[in-house]
Amino acid sequence: MSSDISVPSSVPTAPPKTHARQLRGDVQGLRAVAILTVLAAHAGVSWFAGGFVGVDLFFVISGFLITQQLVGELGRTGWISLRRFYARRARRILPAATLTLAATVVGAVLLLGPAQVAPLAVDAVWAAAFAANIRMAVSGTDYFQAELPPSPVQHFWSLAVEEQFYLVWPLVAVICIVLAGRIGASRRGEGDGPQGSARARRFLLAAIALITLASLAWSVVHTPGEATAAYFSSLTRAWELGIGAGLAILVTSGRVMQRLAGAPWARETLVLGGLAAIVLACLAYDEATPFPGYQAALPVLGSAAVILAGALPSGETTLGARLLSVPPMRAIGDWSFSLYLWHWPLLVMPEIILQRDLTWPERGLAVAAAFVLAYVSFRLVEAPFREGAVWRPTRRALTFYPVSIALVVVIAFGGTAYADFQATRGSYQPAVTLADAPAADPSLDEQEALVRASVLAARDDTPVPTELRPALTELDSLKPRRTRCDYTDDTERDLCVDGDPDGNRTMVVFGNSHALHWIPTLNRIAKKHGFKTYFLVKNRCVSASITTDRGGEKDPYTECDDFNRWAFKQYKRLDADLTVVSTAPPIQGVYDEDGSWVGERTRIDELMHPAYTDFLRRVDKHTGRTVLIRDIQGFDANAGTCLSRPGATLGDCLMGAVESRETSIDVQVRAAKQVGVDVVDMNSYFCWGGSCPAVVGDTITHYDGTHMSRQYAPRLAEPLARRMGLRTHG
Known part of the structure; x- marks a missing residue:
């Protein structure tokens, strides 16, 4: 993404982490499309270089599903519980994410050298604190980081974008509900009941429209000149989640749904046109495409069209929805979060170890391993916590946040200390000196002679000096x-x-x-x-x-x-x-x-x-x-x-x-x-x-x-x- 102020296709993206029970089959299939496009791009499928747009699909899906939950709770209770909301988020994302971070750091300590462990430890802490996008934006805009290998936890940037959005959006929703209630109370006591709930939804729609338009404008203005920073920024990405959120509010409107119900041809056009837009973006975009900017509108609106087409029960009978809802696609959609978490470190760490690009068989093996780990992680970690089988009470679930950060901090800096110890472990190895080489050409000065001595020492496979400058x-x-x-x-x-x-x-x-x-x-x-x-x-x-x-x-x-x-x-x-x-x-x-x-x-x-x-x-x-x-x-x-x-x-x-x-x-x-x-x-x-x-x-x-x-x-x-x-x- 690139490196060099461009956004390379190797920059990772992330799927949504919303509640999976009772999800529409077409939405789960759309999640599968998103993760498969990301996998293709990261595995180096050249003709699918634009697969990084999978992040846009995930943001729209996430905005839709999360806001659907909020609006549903508003309709049932007339209020939104922030404690329950953040507890659901904690159960949904933290167990699997924390496991991946911990396993990646431990794997780096065992398989990589000290040079990789130290920065990875810092990256992991930023990721655990939902600030990986800030860390990656700073690193990505640093010219001297351009030639270094990507971080094995770089993919947590998009998880950070989502969580930053969801730190703000429910608070905005609560403010909208309060304002709607006060206005309703001043108008014939309509603060409660169906009319009050409808007024609150109108306030929510106005708020998300304002957020979306402001973020889109910011993205269009800043992407051309600040490509890398814009790629990782919550400000340039919020509109994509906002599109999904606004869509969730719109589909609660009986008038909108009535018009959609009366036009089956429109539903078919929406879903097939939306899928075509996504495929077109994957084929037409590459690492040279300034992103997100206005270019992100193609996959964003395409995914929104697919979701809208299936908003009615009859919408799932469209041709596109039936294709998305086949069992393999639904299964991959179920695993998409875990699959996303595991695939990136499995592709990046071997390249760091081998100091070269992976071959196609090696990439295939890495992707296959990601599917295996995703299935195991989904069954044993993600699903049990998400469904409430473990730590179901709200108060207990909220403790996930400090526990997750503390656990990653301990493992990260413990790994750094161990790597530092390993760097100087074993018998002491002195620095190369002029005495280590035969008499040099008298025309060489002392520093040139030391270069000659160092070349000869390297040709003799001399061990790396213990006290390097720097360590x-x-x-x-x-x-x-x-x-x-x-x-x-x-x-x-x-x-x-x-x-x-x-x-x-x-x-x-x-x-x-x-x-x-x-x-x-x-x-x-x-x-x-x-x-x-x-x-x-x-x-x-x-x-x-x-x-x-x-x-x-x-x-x-x-x-x-x-x-x-x-x-x-x-x-x-x-x-x-x-x-x-x-x-x-x-x-x-x-x-x-x-x-x-x-x-x-x-x-x-x-x-x-x-x-x-x-x-x-x-x-x-x-x-x-x-x-x-x-x-x-x-x-x-x-x-x-x-x-x-x-x-x-x-x-x-x-x-x-x-x-x-x-x-x-x-x-x-x-x-x-x-x-x-x-x-x-x-x-x-x-x-x-x-x-x-x-x-x-x-x-x-x-x-x-x-x-x-x-x-x-x-x-x-x-x-x-x-x-x-x-x-x-x-």
């Missing part, structure tokens, strides 16, 4: 450090002085995140050599005279174009003595002069050469000297993840450069040489003899596949200054 349970600290002006917010742009604020020389740095990871290095150089420094750096914003896409989305990255214009305007005023450029190539594609998107790598490189050349030539006109730092080598594997695998040695994590990426980086170098800009190549501080160690000495070199770690960057300050030809400024 395997603290890999998040590898993330490149930002400056005060990181320019992620396009509404605020200031110039921030780094380096030596009192320096009498000026350094300006252009680039994207691959300039950002040089900040610890360049700041040390700036302080030593008397440079006040300005980092005109924006993530994913390539330093070249060309429009790129957003990476993962085939939309022009216009914010980057705007930033580059602003940055260059500031740059011309700074009178730089030294300008440093460090930029990664475009992630996915660029736009040619005709405005057409180009995604073929050879063609991209052809377009990038003049784009780099023009940018460097413009920059070089306004500075004393320009230096291009050749982008560092990137890898297919993640160093921290590899090192934390149980039993891993340095040899298991000895990597090679990605050839296609190196070709694109060479385009930068050719452009710099054409302009006459100095090029500094630092790859000898990462690789030797075609091999690149994950650990140099005792330090992990990369945060992910392409970014240098915060811990390794300072060690290159002296070598980089030397290669840039800098001398201490007196």
